[in-house]
Amino acid sequence: MTAEDQKAFEDEIYAFVGREVCPPTPAKDDVNSTMIRHWAEILGDSNPAYTDEAWAKNSARGKTIAPPAMLYVWNQEGFAATTGRAPDAQTALVDLFNQHGYTGVLGTNVKQEYFREVSPGDTVVMAMTIDNISERKTTVRGPGYFFETLATFTNQHGETIGTQRFKVLKFIPQEQPAAAASEDTLKVPTRIASPRGHDNKWWWDACDEGKILIQRCKNCQTLRHPPRPMCGECQSMEWDSIESTLDGEVLSHTQLHHPKIPGYQYPLICAVIKLAEGTNIVSNIVGCEPSEVHIGMAVKGVVEQVDEKTMLPQFYPA
């Protein structure tokens, strides 16, 4: 697309800002206990304010209410939407994006504010406009634009009961989805394992058996970790190992906040720990609040199964 084409396209989409998607329109059905009950049962929400009339009568409200998160539900177009949505400003905008290759769609943000609760018998009236469209952004999905609709909800008395801002990304998909993903993608991820080679396999194999070993030079008895083939002190290649008691002291630590890696449990704290034997090891601190971890803290390690596939030493406050 040339710069002029791009400009023409953007002029066209930005003209949608402020346009009405729908004028104030009452929902086809009033707020009703049947739909509320369906919702509450399926979501497992036992809040008596929604479904227990006896309780509600004696509550501060004096009656049941609709779950606030149902605000938008009453005005949903329903099954008819699957056979083609009536054209409006939003469908026109979406068509325009699609025509220019921005065929991907992703709801990214929803913000609802609730000013008044509604109860069975109330009518929810919704009006919607296209509130804003971002500049062109580079996203992980591909280049695209965010557009946001603003819905305003009123009741049968004309009182505002809430608003909804809904943000959608329209983007140019970067790759065709790989041949339909299979259920295999739903395996629970595990921690990233160390590759095992000549110089470290014995260590990880022992860890799998619940033991943390420290390599020891057979010649000069110097301990070393991580394992390597030669003693740096005397250059001997003969070695054996001792088992650590896993008594240790924290030398440094960090709590990992971002990015969160699938397969790891957060909050996640990594630490450099000085073992009683004298070598250092990197591991996790568990069994306490992150704020309690400090340099100099005494810890005790236990080799544990941390996920389906992984055995690791984990250190607890001693």
Add this chain to the structure above:
Amino acid sequence: MSEYKTLTCAEVSVGDKLPPQDIDITTGLVVCGALATRDFEPVHHNKAAAVATGLPDVFMNILTSQGLMTRFATDWSGPEAVVKSLDLRLGAPNVPGMVMTMTGEVTAVDTENGIVDISVLGENNIWGMHMQGSVQLALPQEA
């Protein structure tokens, strides 16, 4: 009344953790949740339609996620709490077979106006963050 307790602002402090919830993402929850919120988009009830978009199965619609978020907050606060707002950012889809763990904590307490802000994170065990955001509640001033 007594079987349901609602927290008051005096009982709540910044940093309080909400009891975590593990939500089993089942086909029933995904499909029925979509229908209960009148969301009939095929990707939420028709596996073939979902697979065509590159996902392994039907996936949860946004209104169900919103519902789970408010439920998480009011399960903690009690039924006299009034939900004032909900603000969420969406991440990875929830697909049947996953477990979504919801955690949250109190980020602000305005005792004068009885307003409490809660941050909420819903992470599934396969793809990580499904939704992240905040819920604002009005709590009764006194029990």
Add this chain to the structure above:
Amino acid sequence: MVANVKDKAVIVGIGNTTFSKDSGVSELSLAVQAVKAALDDAGLKPSDIDGMATFTMDTNDEIEVARALGAGELTFYGRSHYGGGAATSCLHQATMAVATGMAETVVVYRALNGRSGHRFSGGVSGEITTADAIHWGWYMPYGLLTPASWVAMFTQRWMHNTGVTKDALFEVAHSTRTYGANNPAAFFYGREFDRAEYDAARMIADPLQLFDCCQESDGGSAVIVTTPERARDLRHPGVSVRGVAQCAAENQEQMTSFYREEFAGIPEMETAAKNVYAMSGLSADDIDAAVIYDAFSPIVLWQLEAWGFCGYGESGDFVKDGALRTNGRLPTNTHGGQLSEAYIHGVNGIVEATRLVRGTSVNQPAKTVNHALVTSGVGIPTGGAILGRMD
């Protein structure tokens, strides 16, 4: 004792591509654009290049760059390992090649789609199959697998040892971004930034927050190094390599040297500094401005200590007095650094250090810059160089 190549190689051309988050072109395209820009700056032709130096992690093969540019024969090509630690190591390679006559004109380049392509912040993974994998295996299972997390581990202990606080990290983050906000080529151009935004930003790996970390970028940078004789005929006054060194210290790991008696330090940079000073006959007092590798804010502080601008643990006080600012003792990262210009693994830093000596930085200090320091990434085998005006 390090061999002395003082003033035997001269930077005569510098070039950057546009820096962006999505270049929309190949890394090879960025590489040749950067090299061509550096050649144009020098007033040289592609056929003048007979040597090349880049990073082991660069995807642009020397011969591909040469062929795309239309260069002729290459008589020297050498790569340096260890990520950002290679920045001045490439200059070290080029200097050695020129000083020994192995090549006459060597281009140092680094080009990457570091944001739109492979992102380093994603961390290492079990999928890598290099010899490094065994090393990362001691950290990956615990979740310590991003550059920020490794640096955080050092930072936590260094702050504990020295009592340096986040105030000092903020001063690095803020002084650098103040420069970046004034550099039209920088990501941060025109941006405002204050302590409230710094404090409110998301935690990455404590104590590092978002603004303690550089952004990832797409782009390329290159510098042309040649002999003093050749340099005299070219477009700009030459910027001479007064001293350059690389060093891997004892018990060194890549980013995870946690097994030293005291690991809150960078002995590899202390040795590099000592050798650069010895080669150049200069000391910290002679350095007028600096480009100090800043993938993360605290690593600037450690390097100030390693290069002797202040003692161990004193960098917090050193920077709080405004030393890094334009009128300070050591104006530093005047292009906005990698924190806010672009993250081109330090080669854009060599470009800026050259500008500082030429007197053409967009944030040129008022004082005369006789000598500028430029350094490589730390936590890894590293190095640095002092640049000065060619006599």
